[in-house]
Amino acid sequence: MSKTLSIVIPAYNEGPTIHFILDKVRAVVLSGGLQKEIIIVNDCSTDDTEAAIQRYQQENPGFNIQYYKHEVNKGKGAALHTGIREATGDYVIIQDADLEYDPEEYNILLKPVLDEVADVVYGSRFMGGKPHRILFFWHSIGNKFLTFLSNAMTNLNLTDMETCYKLFRRETIQSLQLKEQRFGFEPEVTAKIARIPGIRIYEVGISYYGRTYAEGKKINWKDGFRAIYCILKYNL
Known part of the structure; x- marks a missing residue:
């Protein structure tokens, strides 16, 4: 039976x-392979995000997008909670709406999950020979510190805990009681995944086309401190 992502x-x-x-995701959908469902959760944007999505749907009638909207802004984590809850595929992957990660790398x-050796796969920006945009020194130090602290608590040996690209078996991710509303999603889900008996976690190298703040990057130093709090909270 065909699998769905x-x-x-x-x-x-x-x-x-x-x-x-959406053009990149659509190209992957049309390329075949696994069936795919696209779930967009608009976290009460104040710009024309909704109009842009609706316009895209009208211009691409054969491209099925399930669209959900929060009536108040709750944060990235809350948007992910909604999307994960609504997912019906065999596997679930997180895709940011920006252009930092390449959908062509879904395969x-x-x-590892199609080979039946993994239940969860993280895409690491810090391993492999894929292209990486050179940007912020202190961001890279912060990411490595958060990954180190998370690993020390979970006894995992990840290289990139904060990566967007995380792929789960649907029943695995939907079994978790996730609480973090903003960028604390990453350390929380890692802590809770690590505690599942017998869980098989893999990591693969991916490319990274990072954005500057002028280009729309949203995470900041406050989110870093929240991540430290979440690592301690969900592991102790």
Whole structure:
């Protein structure tokens, strides 16, 4: 029986660029392979994100998008909770609405689960020979510190806990009681996944096309401190 991949896309104020990532996702959908469902959760954007998505749907009538909207802004984590809850595919992958991650690499993440050796796959920006945009020194130090602290608590040996690209078996991710509303999603889900008996976690190298703040990057130093709090909270 054919397997299905649910692609969960949280979106907040991505109106000017969301059609670019949808073009990339659409190209992957049309290329065949696994069946795919696209779930977009608009976290009460204040720009024209909703209009941009609706316009894209009208211009691409054969491209099925399940669209959900929060009536108040709750945060990226909350948007992911909604998307994960609505997913019906065999596997669920997180896809940011920006252009930092390349949907053409879904197959890289899918291979370990399709080979029946993994239940969860993380896409690492810090391993492999894929292209990486050179940006912020302190961001890279912060990411490595958070990954180190998370690993020390979970006894995992991840290289990139904070990566967007995380792929789960649907029943695995839907079994978790997730609480974090913003960027604390990453350390929380990692802590809770690590505690599942017998869970098989893999990591694969991916490319990374990072954005500057002028280009729309949203995470900041406050989210870093929240991540430290979440690592301690969900592991102690």
